Amino acid sequence: MRRHWQHLxxxxxxxxxxxxxxxxxKIGISPKLPGWRFSNGPEFPGASGSANYSGGGIxxxxxxxxxxxxxxxxxxxxxxxxxxxxxxxxxxxxxxxxRFRDSKGQVHQHFISVGLDSPGWIELAVPVAGSPRHxxxxxxxxxxxxxxxxxxxxxxxxxxxxxxxxxAIRDVRLCRNxxxxxxxxxxxxxxxxxxxxxxxASIRKEKDALIIEIPGGQSFTWPGVNLKPQNGGSYFDLSxxxxxxxxxxxxxxxxxxxxxxxxxxxxxxxxxxxxxGRGFEAGxxxxxxxxxxxxxxxxxxxxxxxxxxxxxxxxxxxNLDVKKVTNIMLFEHSPARDLKFAVRxxxxxxxxxxxxxxxxxxxxxxxxxxxYGQYKHKEWNGKTHSDAELAAAFEAEKRDxxxxxxxxxxxxxxxxxxxxxxxATGSFRTLKHDGKWYLVDPEGKLFFSHGIDQFSGSETTGxxxxxxxxxxxxxxxxxxxxxxxxxxxxxPGKNFYRLKNLRPAVFNYYGRNLKRKYGDDWRNIHRxxxxxxxxxxxxxxxxxxxxxxxxxxxxxPYCLQAYSDGPVIKGHTxxxxxxxxxxxxxxxxxxxxxxxxxxxxxxxDPMCIGAFVDNEHRWGNETALAEAVLRSPAxxxxxxxxxxxxxxxxxxxxxxNAAWKxxxxxxxxxxxxxxxxxxxxxxxxxxxxxxxxxxxxxxGCRAAVKRVLPGKLYLGCRFAGVPRAELVKTAAxxxxxxxxxxxxxxxxxxxxxxxxDMPVMIGEFHFGTINNGHSHPGLVACADDAERGEAYRHYLxxxxxxxxxxxxxxxxxxxxxxxxxxxxxxxMGVGFLDICDRPCPEMVRAARDIAGEMYDIRANRQ
Numbered sequence: 001m002r003r004h005w006q007h008l009x010x011x012x013x014x015x016x017x018x019x020x021x022x023x024x025x026k027i028g029i030s031p032k033l034p035g036w037r038f039s040n041g042p043e044f045p046g047a048s049g050s051a052n053y054s055g056g057g058i059x060x061x062x063x064x065x066x067x068x069x070x071x072x073x074x075x076x077x078x079x080x081x082x083x084x085x086x087x088x089x090x091x092x093x094x095x096x097x098x099r100f101r102d103s104k105g106q107v108h109q110h111f112i113s114v115g116l117d118s119p120g121w122i123e124l125a126v127p128v129a130g131s132p133r134h135x136x137x138x139x140x141x142x143x144x145x146x147x148x149x150x151x152x153x154x155x156x157x158x159x160x161x162x163x164x165x166x167x168a169i170r171d172v173r174l175c176r177n178x179x180x181x182x183x184x185x186x187x188x189x190x191x192x193x194x195x196x197x198x199x200x201a202s203i204r205k206e207k208d209a210l211i212i213e214i215p216g217g218q219s220f221t222w223p224g225v226n227l228k229p230q231n232g233g234s235y236f237d238l239s240x241x242x243x244x245x246x247x248x249x250x251x252x253x254x255x256x257x258x259x260x261x262x263x264x265x266x267x268x269x270x271x272x273x274x275x276x277g278r279g280f281e282a283g284x285x286x287x288x289x290x291x292x293x294x295x296x297x298x299x300x301x302x303x304x305x306x307x308x309x310x311x312x313x314x315x316x317x318x319n320l321d322v323k324k325v326t327n328i329m330l331f332e333h334s335p336a337r338d339l340k341f342a343v344r345x346x347x348x349x350x351x352x353x354x355x356x357x358x359x360x361x362x363x364x365x366x367x368x369x370x371x372y373g374q375y376k377h378k379e380w381n382g383k384t385h386s387d388a389e390l391a392a393a394f395e396a397e398k399r400d401x402x403x404x405x406x407x408x409x410x411x412x413x414x415x416x417x418x419x420x421x422x423x424a425t426g427s428f429r430t431l432k433h434d435g436k437w438y439l440v441d442p443e444g445k446l447f448f449s450h451g452i453d454q455f456s457g458s459e460t461t462g463x464x465x466x467x468x469x470x471x472x473x474x475x476x477x478x479x480x481x482x483x484x485x486x487x488x489x490x491x492p493g494k495n496f497y498r499l500k501n502l503r504p505a506v507f508n509y510y511g512r513n514l515k516r517k518y519g520d521d522w523r524n525i526h527r528x529x530x531x532x533x534x535x536x537x538x539x540x541x542x543x544x545x546x547x548x549x550x551x552x553x554x555x556x557p558y559c560l561q562a563y564s565d566g567p568v569i570k571g572h573t574x575x576x577x578x579x580x581x582x583x584x585x586x587x588x589x590x591x592x593x594x595x596x597x598x599x600x601x602x603x604x605d606p607m608c609i610g611a612f613v614d615n616e617h618r619w620g621n622e623t624a625l626a627e628a629v630l631r632s633p634a635x636x637x638x639x640x641x642x643x644x645x646x647x648x649x650x651x652x653x654x655x656x657n658a659a660w661k662x663x664x665x666x667x668x669x670x671x672x673x674x675x676x677x678x679x680x681x682x683x684x685x686x687x688x689x690x691x692x693x694x695x696x697x698x699x700g701c702r703a704a705v706k707r708v709l710p711g712k713l714y715l716g717c718r719f720a721g722v723p724r725a726e727l728v729k730t731a732a733x734x735x736x737x738x739x740x741x742x743x744x745x746x747x748x749x750x751x752x753x754x755x756x757d758m759p760v761m762i763g764e765f766h767f768g769t770i771n772n773g774h775s776h777p778g779l780v781a782c783a784d785d786a787e788r789g790e791a792y793r794h795y796l797x798x799x800x801x802x803x804x805x806x807x808x809x810x811x812x813x814x815x816x817x818x819x820x821x822x823x824x825x826x827x828m829g830v831g832f833l834d835i836c837d838r839p840c841p842e843m844v845r846a847a848r849d850i851a852g853e854m855y856d857i858r859a860n861r862q
């Protein structure tokens with residue numbers, strides 16, 4: 001599953017050209033740039049560039065063709081009283097970093113949005129503040145100790161859409177601005193002409209509405225508008241509520257999605273901001289609500305590490321300083337079609353009720369997780385307080401399941417019993433019927449795969465270094481916890497246990513609650529119950545990461561997950577795994593072995609739909625995998641294959657050196673070298689071998705699946721979002737259907753590359769909230785569980801109406817543990833079931849509603 005969107009939604013601090021409350025000190029810029037110094041980031045070798053005078057400002061150029069990290073210009077300052085930096089910019093970059101060096105030598109860096117190739121000069125203002133994430137030197141604690149002694153403007157390589165770029169900066173001023181924060185946003189008094197945009201977008205006011213238009217098909221990935229304070233200050237004050245709400249009308253003639261991001265200084269789409277949004281039918285008017293948590297209540301010694309975001313009141317990446325909101329950004333992510341919305345009545349809802357006094361001291365805060373694995377210091381509907389409540393919940397669910405035993409109109413596979421019949425082959429297959437793709441079940445009935453990932457009996461978290469977080473810490477010696485312990489391998493990245501270099505012991509809180517709820521035979525009872533739930537909810541597929549013993553029950557179709565666990569390309573860095581060395585003979589065999597160990601029984605099981613192989617590979621650009629091969633040692637099988645191909649093309653090493661502008665002494669020297677060649681000179685060969693790696697990958701995965709599971713479908717690799725067209729086209733040659741993980745509010749605009757028409761499975765999507773005892777709402781946030789249910793209905797309808805989709809699988813069955821999974825810190829409240837095995841009523845109703853009408857929707861009867 002993806003940890004973030006494919007293109008990060010970056011912060012926007014674009015302020016209207018309001019006059020600061022006190023006179024500004026202007027920093028001079030003249031032809032010789034007196035006082036300004038240029039840096040190419042020498043601590044990260046490879047970047048080149050320059051700073052020159054042009055048009056009354058600084059022209060900052062950067063070239064990262066040969067590596068490096070940033071270029072920048074810096075100026076010492078001596079004004080002790082300024083609290084805001086203002087300047088104008090025109091640039092070919094998505095973001096600019098502003099740096100403040102404080103009196104103790106600590107550097108604080110803030111990223112600000114520029115808008116990528118903005119047509120005119122943009123006025124920017126950055127409050128002078130510490131950076132809680134991007135800081136170094138001095139005390140290195142993110143606390144700014146005035147006065148500021150140096151300012152800097154920095155362009156990082158990741159913020160160009162090309163290897164080279166430039167930023168023109170002028171009218172740099174140091175200001176004193178003491179205007180109080182503005183309470184949002186009175187549209188009647190809002191001057192739309194002063195609002196700024198990201199990418200191509202426009203905003204105007206009509207009576208009581210802001211009319212926002214966003215052209216589709218633009219290269220900028222998060223086009224939209226920025227609503228900034230217009231009282232002369234730098235901030236909004238959202239302290240009066242818990243939800244930012246606005247009434248939105250979709251003025252386009254088709255379904256569309258609209259999003260909002262509430263930002264503090266330092267927002268980058270993942271941290272120091274809160275996101276939300278909604279899908280809208282054509283012409284629909286509805287309220288878009290974004291729920292937020294606040295920080296700054298707990299003292300510094302109250303922390304909760306090992307999670308993506310901690311509980312309200314604690315300082316966290318997605319807890320807002322509600323009195324210092326710099327921007328309300330309204331946008332859509334990579335829209336395919338032109339969008340037009342009317343926004344009315346922006347307001348705060350749900351007056352804040354405060355948090356438990358327990359968060360105000362370490363003595364009262366710890367332990368923060370109760371014996372059931374829930375957050376202690378908050379109440380919500382459905383929270384479990386006793387074993388008696390667990391038993392009562394089970395009895396209530398039994399009554400509900402008896403009242404809703406199964407969805408009418410479905411056969412034993414969940415296929416369309418009353419629909420047309422086709423050849424029954426005994427296995428699932430694909431078919432295009434009446435202009436739309438379907439699966440066909442083993443009995444020959446049309447089948448749409450309505451699934452949930454992770455049918456299992458486990459949800460764990462780690463204790464090591466965090467023992468004081470947990471109430472009545474479970475003990476391995478306790479007979480009641482036997483079989484509920486394990487160890488975890490943290491994923492690559494900056495997660496808690498990876499940084500500590502630990503493989504922690506983990507405890508299965510969900511399994512412990514199942515044992516409390518169902519007794520010693522909890523495993524068998526739970527397996528049967530999960531299939532009862534699936535039938536009652538209209539779920540006809542056990543999705544990815546479901547356990548084999550749940551699939552073996554034989555009542556519900558399933559998809560299984562396989563991996564290549566053979567040799568990897570040593571020079572590759574993946575999100576979840578290094579890319580496989582597909583030219584090593586062990587590559588295909590490792591997939592065969594992986595499937596055979598746990599899923600050989602599926603070969604003869606009509607309930608098996610097919611197998612995914614791998615998940616969310618990091619493919620990189622068109623030469624990234626080939627470059628990873630070059631960074632690998634000489635004995636890497638893929639590098640040896642690359643050498644053979646180059647020798648065949650060029651003959652002697654001199655031919656390669658002439659083409660690549662290189663100086664390898666021999667072919668052995670080429671194989672031993674791990675530094676990259678000139679990327680422009682080697683591009684054609686790198687791209688050709690990159691294509692060969694991808695081709696062999698999909699070819700080998702298909703062959704392995706068909707060897708172990710003849711007659712079952714090869715379901716692809718579960719792309720994270722939609723990658724470049726060439727990659728999808730290669731996959732389409734080998735996959736029986738393509739699979740994508742699409743975390744959106746709607747997939748109405750999903751499109752395969754030109755020339756490709758084949759079935760598609762959505763491997764993951766979800767909707768979460770922080771209104772249910774969790775502190776992270778997942779990748780697609782909703783204000784509460786009722787809105788989660790509505791979002792589910794809207795998403796499923798967009799899937800069912802699309803001609804290519806043959807199914808979608810919700811991620812995930814069980815909430816992630818509030819204390820975080822040790823793999824990667826995720827602690828998202830997105831499940832159909834909570835940690836105590838209680839179903840979310842709103843999500844269950846949504847699934848039942850859709851299941852009852854999904855074949856009618858698919859057949860255009862609704």
